[in-house]
Amino acid sequence: MPKTPETSKSTLEALRGSVDALLTVTGQKQNQLAEGVGLPNYAVSRRQSGRSTPWSFDEADAIARHFGIPTLTLLAGAATACEAYASSLGSTVTELIAAPKEALSTAEATSTGSEPTSAEPQSSEPAAPAADDVTELPTPAPCVLCGLPATTELEGFPQHVSADDCEAAKSAAQAPTPPTEVHADTETPRPSLTGVTQEPPRPRTSRPGERSARPRQERSDTKDAGVAFLRSNIEHALQEHDGDIEAAQAFLIRKAIPHAMELLDITRRGGRYDVVAFPFLPDILRKPTDSKPDQIWEARPKWSRAWDSLPPGIHTIDELDINGAYLSALKTHLPLGELVHSEGHIDTIKLKRAGFHLVTPGEWRRAHLPNPLGARDEEGPLWIGEPTLRQLNRAASEKYGRLCAPPEIHESWTSGSTEHLLEYARVALTEVRAEAIANDDTVAREYIKAMYSKLVSTMGDSNYNRDLHRPDWMHIIRSAAFSNLWEKAFKANAAGLHVVRVSGTDELHVIGDWRAAVAAGGRRLFPEGRGVTEVKLKNQRTITIDSEA
Structure with missing residues (x-):
């Protein structure tokens, strides 16, 4: 009996496919999944990319709990996982894809034991940008995200307002027929669900300024979160080594690269743009050999x-x-x-x-x-x-x-481009560095120096940093x-x-x-x-x- 595409996949491939599909069906982003399973956002992106650390069994259990389905169902593949998730909500996959936001609200209400209401959901996150945040361009300009023509401008940058618009523009550029709308995550495109029948998406009727966007944080809040993270690491290292300055400093320097990546994740939460860890690179950025x-x-x-x-x-x-x-x-x-x-x-x-x-x-x-x-x-x-x-x-x-x-x-x-992509991480490092100099704190000063210098030296192509290849x-x-x-x-x-x-x-x-x-x-x-x-x-x-x- 020939194998179907679903059964011919490895367990890891099936798990990644299920995660991608469930994110599409629920309307969640990777940062929401990361928070639900207790991982940094970059770690979820890394595991889904398949280019470094794979998902562990414990993490698969956490993912299954996050979506409220059995672990074995999650590992059975995208179609099975999505059908089980939809069934737990008394719905169908087609209905959830057509209205992912409503399905997500229902799922959240079910998991917390509260009754879903028809009123506008309350949230602590900032609302989508007001209509005056988005301006219409007199002539199309290249989108800063995908490079294709965009007719809107957001925060001074010509761009499509959502990832859906970028996908639609790509489809329009590749085919003469009108493109169908594709739900996509801002980091990686979501694959179609194998074996799941999907209805055509609903046509857009909302105004550009009313479309969803990534929630934003204030600069001071984001910087303070990074500063608190750095201070906590220094205090923890000193406590773990009973105040031994040399041992604490050596430990922090060894942790400089993973800590720098976590700092990027903390200071990018709520940012307008996602950090793509492994993008396509032209040949001019590829080494012909390891020694050249x-x-x-x-x-x-x-x-x-x-x-x-x-x-x-x-x-x-x-x-x-x-x-x-x-x-x-x-x-x-x-x-x-x-x-x-x-x-x-x-x-x-x-x-x-x-x-x-x-x-x-x-x-x-x-x-x-x-x-x-x-x-x-x-x-x-x-x-x-x-x-x-x-x-x-x-x-x-x-x-x-x-x-x-x-x-x-x-x-x-x-x-x-933007000049502010790493700005919150930079100002957090600068503040803690200034504190270390003022307090003559050698441990903190050498730790901060190792973080920014090693971040730059390993973000290109290094075995010491598998989380970022830029x-x-x-x-x-x-x-x-x-x-x-x-x-x-x-x-x-x-x-x-x-x-x-x-x-x-x-x-x-x-x-x-x-x-x-x-x-x-x-x-x-x-x-x-x-x-x-x-x-x-x-x-x-x-x-x-x-x-x-």
Whole structure:
């Protein structure tokens, strides 16, 4: 007897299919399932992706309890699980798919023993955005989530208001016939239910501003949740190790990567955009071999000024160190959705997009400043990240004195972007770091440093972090750190200082009174201290420039 697709699946495949199908039928999101089974949201996404840790038997039991069906029924496959769930509510799968929100309300009422009412359900979550949050665009613009034309704008970003709209746009682009509406999760598309007959979905009649959206949290609330999480980890480590500072610090550093991922999950709750842990990547972001890098040039600086370009005399060189370079670089424009290819010039600032660009840079002939492209000797086109492109364009602008010609863009891989994707995690780390410095708390300071530095170094392609595979983010964050350092060198030169050396992410050597230097607007150029907006003096040395040199 030939096997059906349902029975030919492995138990794990059947479990994942059942979870996806039940989420579709109930109208739940992965974060709701994660809360119901006691896991972080990223852990559910990881287990469903099938690319790392699988579901355990205990977790399968928890999933079954969450949906109110037997575990063996859950493992029997999507159709069986959904029929059992619908039967427990006295309904059918078709009815639940047609009205998932109503079914979910009924299920919640049944599980709590309360009677469902016809009145509007009460919820502690923020309501869907009001109609004035969504504006109609005069002309379609690329959606920041899927890259296809959208006619609405939300919070300043052109985008489809819901995942259903993104799916409909994709269907319209692929087929000449009108697409059927597909219910989809914002992270991963939900597969169809094998063996389940579905009626055509109801036509949309609601206004764009009345459609559902992810609940949002206030920045202070989200940041405070992250700060509380970090403080709790530090206190717990000290208690577990009976106050042994060295042992607690070593333990926290070992836990830096999983703690950083949990911090991202905490600070992303209620966010407008889901973090996609394993997106499609173009070939330029794939390593040809384990020992060879991908094609992205990060523009890491390694520059020293020629002595003959300095004025003659005796000079004191101050070696400055930039604090928390990678921590500050977390605030940069990161791509949200799938990277989309385009040919020719693209204005990523106007379109609110970010990604990677194949460019031919303009010639650099400035002896007093390093090239924004970093230490590159080869000529010709190269792939650069968004921060490097924007830095080259600024250097070519009138405001910067037209230091070079603007780069010529040949092709790009970009997606809609936001500068705030990691912002809540960054401000939480920054606050706890400042507390650690003020209290001379070595344990907390080294813990925070390990979290943000290891997060950046392992989010690309690392065996130490199986929860996130975003080499695009890694390259962009690193490029942002290098760009930030170049920007400081430019401002130092504009303030009358002689820039002598720029290297890595945090090394800036200057000649002149940098403590008294003033930037545009009258504020101090380089406040001295250990904060992320300050610099500290690492070393001083004296050189003599011969007038005959």
